[in-house]
Amino acid sequence: MPHSSRRDALRTLLRDRELDALLVANPLNVRYLTGFTGSNAALLVRSDGEDGTVFCTDGRYLTQSQRQVPDLERLVDRSCADALARRAARDGLERTGYESHHVTVEGLDRLSAAASGTDLVRAPGLVERLRTVKDDAEVEALRMACAAADRALADLIEHGGLRVGRTEREIARELESRMLDHGAAAPSFETIVAAGPHSAVPHHRPTDAAVCPGDLVKLDFGALVDGYHSDMTRTLVVGRPADWQRELYDLVAASQAAGRAALTAGTRTGAVDAASREVIERAGFGEQFPHGLGHGVGLEIHEAPALSTSGEGMLFAGVAVTVEPGVYLVGRGGVRIEDTLVVRESEPELLTLTTKELVVV
Amino acid sequence: MPHSSRRDALRTLLRDRELDALLVANPLNVRYLTGFTGSNAALLVRSDGEDGTVFCTDGRYLTQSQRQVPDLERLVDRSCADALARRAARDGLERTGYESHHVTVEGLDRLSAAASGTDLVRAPGLVERLRTVKDDAEVEALRMACAAADRALADLIEHGGLRVGRTEREIARELESRMLDHGAAAPSFETIVAAGPHSAVPHHRPTDAAVCPGDLVKLDFGALVDGYHSDMTRTLVVGRPADWQRELYDLVAASQAAGRAALTAGTRTGAVDAASREVIERAGFGEQFPHGLGHGVGLEIHEAPALSTSGEGMLFAGVAVTVEPGVYLVGRGGVRIEDTLVVRESEPELLTLTTKELVVV
Numbered sequence: 001m002p003h004s005s006r007r008d009a010l011r012t013l014l015r016d017r018e019l020d021a022l023l024v025a026n027p028l029n030v031r032y033l034t035g036f037t038g039s040n041a042a043l044l045v046r047s048d049g050e051d052g053t054v055f056c057t058d059g060r061y062l063t064q065s066q067r068q069v070p071d072l073e074r075l076v077d078r079s080c081a082d083a084l085a086r087r088a089a090r091d092g093l094e095r096t097g098y099e100s101h102h103v104t105v106e107g108l109d110r111l112s113a114a115a116s117g118t119d120l121v122r123a124p125g126l127v128e129r130l131r132t133v134k135d136d137a138e139v140e141a142l143r144m145a146c147a148a149a150d151r152a153l154a155d156l157i158e159h160g161g162l163r164v165g166r167t168e169r170e171i172a173r174e175l176e177s178r179m180l181d182h183g184a185a186a187p188s189f190e191t192i193v194a195a196g197p198h199s200a201v202p203h204h205r206p207t208d209a210a211v212c213p214g215d216l217v218k219l220d221f222g223a224l225v226d227g228y229h230s231d232m233t234r235t236l237v238v239g240r241p242a243d244w245q246r247e248l249y250d251l252v253a254a255s256q257a258a259g260r261a262a263l264t265a266g267t268r269t270g271a272v273d274a275a276s277r278e279v280i281e282r283a284g285f286g287e288q289f290p291h292g293l294g295h296g297v298g299l300e301i302h303e304a305p306a307l308s309t310s311g312e313g314m315l316f317a318g319v320a321v322t323v324e325p326g327v328y329l330v331g332r333g334g335v336r337i338e339d340t341l342v343v344r345e346s347e348p349e350l351l352t353l354t355t356k357e358l359v360v361v
Numbered sequence: 362m363p364h365s366s367r368r369d370a371l372r373t374l375l376r377d378r379e380l381d382a383l384l385v386a387n388p389l390n391v392r393y394l395t396g397f398t399g400s401n402a403a404l405l406v407r408s409d410g411e412d413g414t415v416f417c418t419d420g421r422y423l424t425q426s427q428r429q430v431p432d433l434e435r436l437v438d439r440s441c442a443d444a445l446a447r448r449a450a451r452d453g454l455e456r457t458g459y460e461s462h463h464v465t466v467e468g469l470d471r472l473s474a475a476a477s478g479t480d481l482v483r484a485p486g487l488v489e490r491l492r493t494v495k496d497d498a499e500v501e502a503l504r505m506a507c508a509a510a511d512r513a514l515a516d517l518i519e520h521g522g523l524r525v526g527r528t529e530r531e532i533a534r535e536l537e538s539r540m541l542d543h544g545a546a547a548p549s550f551e552t553i554v555a556a557g558p559h560s561a562v563p564h565h566r567p568t569d570a571a572v573c574p575g576d577l578v579k580l581d582f583g584a585l586v587d588g589y590h591s592d593m594t595r596t597l598v599v600g601r602p603a604d605w606q607r608e609l610y611d612l613v614a615a616s617q618a619a620g621r622a623a624l625t626a627g628t629r630t631g632a633v634d635a636a637s638r639e640v641i642e643r644a645g646f647g648e649q650f651p652h653g654l655g656h657g658v659g660l661e662i663h664e665a666p667a668l669s670t671s672g673e674g675m676l677f678a679g680v681a682v683t684v685e686p687g688v689y690l691v692g693r694g695g696v697r698i699e700d701t702l703v704v705r706e707s708e709p710e711l712l713t714l715t716t717k718e719l720v721v722v
Binding site (some may be wrong): 059060100101102103104106107108122124174177181186202203215 | 421454461462463464465467468469483485534538551563564636651652
């Protein structure tokens with residue numbers, strides 16, 4: 001059971017901090033630790049084991065939670081976190097951690113009132129730290145999410161979806177629709193389709209502008225499968241690529257390959273960014289690469305770790321990240337190439353399998 | 362300019378509380394007060410006027426914010442709220458309110474460190490209170506959002522989208538796609554399509570179950586237009602309605618009409634719930650109506666005020682709410698009928714215009 005293993009891993013962190021329990025209030029963290037997908041829940045994880053570890057949701061989710069969380073004691077209460085704080089006090093816990101990076105100032109008042117008798121101790125980011133390293137079930141979900149995006153793009157190209165005269169908005173809708181065809185519950189974020197000069201805008205929103213002959217078209221998109229997000233960017237050329245487009249593409253592809261090559265367990269995140277960035281800087285385009293190299297991806301589309309110039313953290317096997325350098329020439333066009341990968345001891349595992357050769361449609 | 366009027370209205374609340382300023386950190390509240398639609402921003406609203414009222418966003422949004430917020434002083438900083446807290450201290454403000462219902466415990470540490478010199482005072486929910494009463498620009502956005510949903514449903518029915526053999530998932534996708542055709546930026550929440558016995562589950566997720574002859578089909582859906590959400594439920598019958606279906610439908614329709622009739626300025630929210638609920642209770646189905654009557658709707662799909670049995674708040678002209686009673690007969694089927702409306706002095710303004718007669722397809 002991956003969820004009980006995750007709770008066990010959390011217990012180690014709790015004992016290190018001499019906490020008797022952690023009150024988990026962030027719904028994504030509750031999902032990670034229990035598999036529960038409803039919108040209102042909290043979890044009290046006891047450091048000494050599953051006994052006394054209590055899941056809470058409200059009446060709307062009783063049936064669903066019995067199915068998804070059959071193995072934990074269950075409380076039913078609308079104010080889940082408050083009910084579990086009361087429970088911690090009733091059970092005589094002395095030091096109960098809470099997610100101080102998630103609980104609001106007003107929320108802490110309510111928790112404190114409910115928990116009189118137990119010390120509420122700040123414990124920010126513990127579950128998020130566990131979440132950076134993906135277990136097999138998570139990698140499988142990420143793999144399916146990446147496959148849905150890969151297949152959607154293949155379908156789009158095969159059916160002539162990227163042709164002169166189509167608008168960015170039409171292409172984005174078709175790409176999103178095809179991801180649903182391949183099992184996505186939803187797009188994992190607002191799809192970016194940026195044609196011609198728009199491709200030089202890093203986070204362009206699709207417009208009614210139509211694709212013109214010779215345009216670079218940048219597609220940044222992902223699929224949500226079982227709660228996990230994929231993230232991929234490909235930049236194509238519609239028609240015959242000009243020399244500058246091919247050169248720009250080759251540069252970004254080389255930078256992206258260098259970033260992937262540097263992505264191994266034991267490396268600092270900043271070093272991965274540097275390996276990729278160096279290729280672009282050497283070519284004189286450092287200023288035209290104005291963002292970090294990548295980010296963690298999982299239950300959130302952006303999560304820890306960031307791969308950026310100032311990154312000090314160490315990579316571990318199982319960390320899932322994007323590698324996405326880009327060069328943007330204002331008024332002309334830009335190229336970004338992005339994969340989702342899992343860090344391993346040696347070579348990273350590539351989850352987005354669409355070719356990174358320059359595709360001409 | 363609606364945004365500057367909204368800031369003026371906020372200033373009245375600030376002066377009532379003897380605050381020199383409010384540090385607005387909730388992005389939806391920033392959007393409400395400025396029109397800015399990016400993902401990272403904060404706003405410092407001075408109680409004494411627009412001078413010294415400062416908007417902050419990060420470098421990615423510089424161009425966009427110049428277009429959307431031309432009328433306010435601008436700071437560019439990644440940590441928007443912290444930067445504005447520093448600014449409040451620098452400007453010698455003595456009492457600066459902050460959104461303690463939104464700022465986390467860790468976030469307050471950072472604000473306090475940045476703001477040394479100004480007193481940070483809890484000021485929860487001030488902008489949310491203003492947001493309950495919609496101005497003309499907001500009602501217009503809600504109207505367009507409701508129209509997109511109305512038209513999508515009309516198209517779906519006209520093109521035979523609700524026929525025997527189609528799955529709930531297929532119907533949901535078509536409905537969502539047709540909302541985009543009619544100008545929605547996205548569905549305003551995950552569309553509910555529930556056929557046959559599934560219609561008795563209040564928040565059913567679409568499955569691969571197919572529509573059968575004689576099924577009740579419950580559709581709960583909405584469109585997002587200019588940041589505003591619509592919310593509508595209709596329940597139809599595919600084929601010839603059975604007597605029990607027609608009786609159930611008529612009961613819920615009568616309850617919904619009673620709720621709408623009670624919806625006037627000056628009424629307590631609990632009284633509106635009671636007026637609608639009484640019809641269902643008198644018929645002996647009180648237990649089968651297990652949720653509140655409705656909720657506020659606007660920049661969020663669920664916002665204040667709640668229309669529920671325990672509601673003590675007063676309704677004002679301009680408050681936008683849903684009215685959505687339902688009766689759910691487990692194993693057989695359920696009916697819910699929901700409109701989005703705006704409270705007025707006398708009769709409410711109906712924004713979802715699809716008929717509430719029983720539609721048979």
